[in-house]
Amino acid sequence: xxxxxxxxxxxxxxxxxxxxxxxxxxxxxxxxxxxxxxxxxxxxxxxxxxxxxxxxxxxxxxxxxxxxxxxxxxxxxxxxxxxxxxxxxxxxxxxxxxxxxxxxxxxxxxxxxxxxxxxxxxxxxxxxxxxxxxxxxxxxxxxxxxxxxxxxxxxxxxxxxxxxxxxxxxxxxxxxxxxxxxxxxxxxxxxxxxxxxxxxxxxxxxxxxxxxxxxxxxxxxxxxxxxxxxxxxxxxxxxxxxxxxxxxxxxxxxxxxxxxxxxxxxxxxxxxxxxxxxxxxxxxxxxxxxxxxxxxxxxxxxxxxxxxxxxxxxxxxxxxxxxxxxxxxxxxxxxxxxxxxxxxxxxxxxxxxxxxxxxxxxxxxxxxxxxxxxxxxxxxxxxxxxxxxxxxxxxxxxxxxxxxxxxxxxxxxxxxxxxxxxxxxxxxxxxxxxxxxxxxxxxxxxxxxxxxxxxxxxxxxxxxxxxxxxxxxxxxxxxxxxxxxxxxxxxxxxxxxxxxxxxxxxxxxxxxxxxxxxxxxxxxxxxxxxxxxxxxxxxxxxxxxxxxxxxxxxxxxxxxxxxxxxxxxxxxxxxxxxxxxxxxxxxxxxxxxxxxxxxxxxxxxxxxxxxxxxxxxxxxxxxxxxxxxxxxxxxxxxxxxxxxxxxxxxxxxxxxxxxxxxxxxxxxxxxxxxxxxxxxxxxxxx
Numbered sequence: 001x002x003x004x005x006x007x008x009x010x011x012x013x014x015x016x017x018x019x020x021x022x023x024x025x026x027x028x029x030x031x032x033x034x035x036x037x038x039x040x041x042x043x044x045x046x047x048x049x050x051x052x053x054x055x056x057x058x059x060x061x062x063x064x065x066x067x068x069x070x071x072x073x074x075x076x077x078x079x080x081x082x083x084x085x086x087x088x089x090x091x092x093x094x095x096x097x098x099x100x101x102x103x104x105x106x107x108x109x110x111x112x113x114x115x116x117x118x119x120x121x122x123x124x125x126x127x128x129x130x131x132x133x134x135x136x137x138x139x140x141x142x143x144x145x146x147x148x149x150x151x152x153x154x155x156x157x158x159x160x161x162x163x164x165x166x167x168x169x170x171x172x173x174x175x176x177x178x179x180x181x182x183x184x185x186x187x188x189x190x191x192x193x194x195x196x197x198x199x200x201x202x203x204x205x206x207x208x209x210x211x212x213x214x215x216x217x218x219x220x221x222x223x224x225x226x227x228x229x230x231x232x233x234x235x236x237x238x239x240x241x242x243x244x245x246x247x248x249x250x251x252x253x254x255x256x257x258x259x260x261x262x263x264x265x266x267x268x269x270x271x272x273x274x275x276x277x278x279x280x281x282x283x284x285x286x287x288x289x290x291x292x293x294x295x296x297x298x299x300x301x302x303x304x305x306x307x308x309x310x311x312x313x314x315x316x317x318x319x320x321x322x323x324x325x326x327x328x329x330x331x332x333x334x335x336x337x338x339x340x341x342x343x344x345x346x347x348x349x350x351x352x353x354x355x356x357x358x359x360x361x362x363x364x365x366x367x368x369x370x371x372x373x374x375x376x377x378x379x380x381x382x383x384x385x386x387x388x389x390x391x392x393x394x395x396x397x398x399x400x401x402x403x404x405x406x407x408x409x410x411x412x413x414x415x416x417x418x419x420x421x422x423x424x425x426x427x428x429x430x431x432x433x434x435x436x437x438x439x440x441x442x443x444x445x446x447x448x449x450x451x452x453x454x455x456x457x458x459x460x461x462x463x464x465x466x467x468x469x470x471x472x473x474x475x476x477x478x479x480x481x482x483x484x485x486x487x488x489x490x491x492x493x494x495x496x497x498x499x500x501x502x503x504x505x506x507x508x509x510x511x512x513x514x515x516x517x518x519x520x521x522x523x524x525x526x527x528x529x530x531x532x533x534x535x536x537x538x539x540x541x542x543x544x545x546x547x548x549x550x551x552x553x554x555x556x557x558x559x560x561x562x563x564x565x566x567x568x569x570x571x572x573x574x575x576x577x578x579x580x581x582x583x584x585x586x587x588x589x590x591x592x593x594x595x596x597x598x599x600x601x602x603x604x605x606x607x608x609x610x611x612x613x614x615x616x617x618x619x620x621x622x623x624x625x626x627x628x629x630x631x632x633x634x635x636x637x638x639x640x641x642x643x644x645x646x647x648x649x650x651x652x653x654x655x656x657x658x659x660x661x662x663x664x665x666x667x668x669x670x671x672x673x674x675x676x677x678x679x680x681x682x683x684x685x686x
Contacts, residue, residue: 009059013046022053047225080118084122158173265478272446293432343424355393382662491514491518537598638655
């Protein structure tokens with residue numbers, strides 16, 4: 001057997017760097033790599049990084065976390081989409097939920113991803129109970145499809161009202177349109193989201209069409225580049241729900257890749273925190289353009305059924321709940337019209353990047369501030385793409401754009417930039433913890449990404465967290481998440497029945513049907529799994545309420561039944577509602593809205609002890625020397641260590657700097673950092 005026959009590589013393409021984590025399952029050895037991302041030609045960096053790890057043809061599998069879909073949505077660079085819908089429902093995308101971009105004032109703007117002249121109506125009608133009142137006319141659908149093609153549409157979405165209750169009209173329309181549509185970029189809502197509520201279903205289906213040509217082309221380019229190097233292993237994509245799917249599924253439902261890269265980071269951070277003895281954690285991923293925060297409770301990531309990528313761009317699919325703010329290493333610092341210092345959301349990105357990169361940017365960033373303060377070693381930049389960083393240029397930019405307008409010295413201005421950025425990050429952490437009823441003093445923050453470890457200590461102090469945990473390889477944590485993520489497929493069906501009217505036998509049969517279908521998708525994904533678990537959840541509420549609560553069902557599926565009953569459903573609902581709202585509403589009827597089914601292919605458990613420091617690690621070997629670093633309004637002689645040479649059990653009193661190829665860790669003054677048995681750095685308050 002080839003030496004790499006059981007090897008897997010996780011690849012995370014970010015805005016600044018593309019990260020790689022290689023793991024040989026047989027030999028229990030790993031390697032990491034980091035290359036610059038090339039926006040517009042991501043495949044080149046992807047292949048360059050893989051090649052640096054060995055012969056691409058010898059790899060067994062590649063699992064990829066991508067931001068291509070997210071960037072296309074945020075930058076509005078998707079395909080030109082045509083929409084065919086039921087007569088009278090042309091403007092659902094613009095009506096939304098009567099929300100608006102700004103809370104105050106009468107002015108606002110929103111441009112849906114489908115222009116109004118590309119939204120055409122046809123005659124058809126299905127009632128909410130699934131009864132078909134008017135059959136669709138195939139010739140009318142084909143005429144609409146031809147008109148959309150003539151107007152330049154590249155992808156087609158078909159969304160009929162109440163198709164979730166009976167997809168017959170949609171299916172016939174899809175078949176008719178496919179006979180004249182020239183490509184595979186065509187789908188109907190009953191394939192993408194067969195769920196009640198027309199706006200969310202229309203939005204998700206339209207955004208899926210918007211992304212399909214972009215993501216399909218991107219994946220096709222990667223497939224071609226891999227094939228050119230004789231790769232014949234498995235190639236998979238991380239979904240927004242933290243699971244892995246085949247590239248075939250990703251091309252068909254690209255909307256599920258919307259938060260692919262950040263989701264992989266949360267999966268890895270949750271696993272690392274749990275193994276380190278912190279089942280309650282806040283994951284904090286600081287990259288080049290953003291700061292992503294997610295909540296982990298009792299070792300479990302937090303899933304949400306819906307998210308908004310940007311105003312009005314609503315995606316309803318299960319995904320890890322991630323809060324994102326524009327506070328990354330490349331976030332630009334500026335003084336606004338009111339004389340206040342702001343950091344972000346505008347970013348210098350990877351090109352031109354921070355001023356210290358010397359690639360043409362003249363406005364200071366958070367990275368420039370950390371370089372000027374001595375926290376980042378200008379002579380040893382992470383990633384290895386630059387020989388050194390230009391401290392003088394960074395200082396001049398900070399002085400010109402922040403120091404002079406605010407009457408601050410260069411060093412005071414640089415420190416102010418870091419403090420403002422820390423305050424924004426702390427606010428995001430409070431949003432997902434305190435505002436949801438969790439005491440941050442019981443949580444550890446898992447700081448990763450290229451810049452997370454620079455700010456972890458400050459976040460402990462600002463938020464009052466229990467501790468900060470910096471993974472062994474913080475800069476490639478998302479790539480590690482690609483390696484350890486399970487295979488997953490989610491499905492949803494609307495039931496829309498009251499609990500008193502529930503036919504448990506019919507529900508049981510529907511659950512088995514849905515479970516088998518989801519199980520088959522996971523089984524065909526092509527990745528080795530130890531077992532496939534099928535789990536069920538209901539969306540339920542009291543009659544008269546609008547919003548639902550997620551109700552996990554404590555049942556398992558076999559070939560014939562799940563054993564669900566009305567009593568089990570009622571008890572599960574009351575338990576979930578009590579947990580969410582601390583009370584029940586006795587006397588009110590209960591409605592079951594949706595059935596959610598997830599098939600999870602459990603991957604072999606990744607043994608994190610493989611990342612532990614080697615036997616030759618020692619404090620003496622790790623000690624590099626000292627350098628002056630600015631803390632609390634002044635320079636301090638600060639010990640510098642080679643992070644990867646620190647032994648398990650080592651304890652370091654701050655201030656200190658821990659350097660490694662993919663990240664830098666700052667240990668604040670009077671704070672203690674210790675290396676745990678898995679090689680993580682755990683920082684705690686004095």
